[in-house]
Amino acid sequence: SQELEQSPQSLIVQEGKNLTINCTSSKTLYGLYWYKQKYGEGLIFLMMLQKGGEEKSHEKITAKLDEKKQQSSLHITASQPSHAGIYLCGGSRGGADGLTFGKGTHLIIQP
């Protein structure tokens, strides 16, 4: 089965600094989805990448998918307290049976 490894598991960053979260798949991805979760709540969709080499940005968050479609990164520029939470990558299994998720990266922003 497809597995997604996220790194780092946790990250403490000073406010205003940049950071990167990585997601690696054991198999080629049909689609890669980034979600954010506030503690104790549901997942909020951030971005979806489908093509090798694709890059998308929204506000201060940029996500990239490598050419082989097995690695993705999420980069946050000039971090803010509102960026704190758990970031999860999800990979499409290629069918109708939902997504497989990484275990998440806990992001803490220090003032």
Next chain:
Amino acid sequence: DVKVTQSSRYLVKRTGEKVFLECVQDMDHENMFWYRQDPGLGLRLIYFSYDVKMKEKGDIPEGYSVSREKKERFSLILESASTNQTSMYLCASRYSGFVAGANVLTFGAGSRLTVL
């Protein structure tokens, strides 16, 4: 925006009780999913449904069953709750058509279940 509503945010049940977790979505999505989320294990798929009356086992179906009698509602049932089913349960739905960006899962706020 699609809204996925989980009826209970917090539940406390006793071992052996029958537990129903309800999920309703308001955008006519065909596909619905139940995940559980545990520290160190991430999200794991319990059951999913392609459409009304249809259900498929996910990665960890043991101890659970589901019901999808209406398109908008997907229920997760714990026939006899056990302490190892204490977890955060997340429901999600998705449009099944082949439209760019259509297969984004939309999640509910989650139901935190504690089994004593």
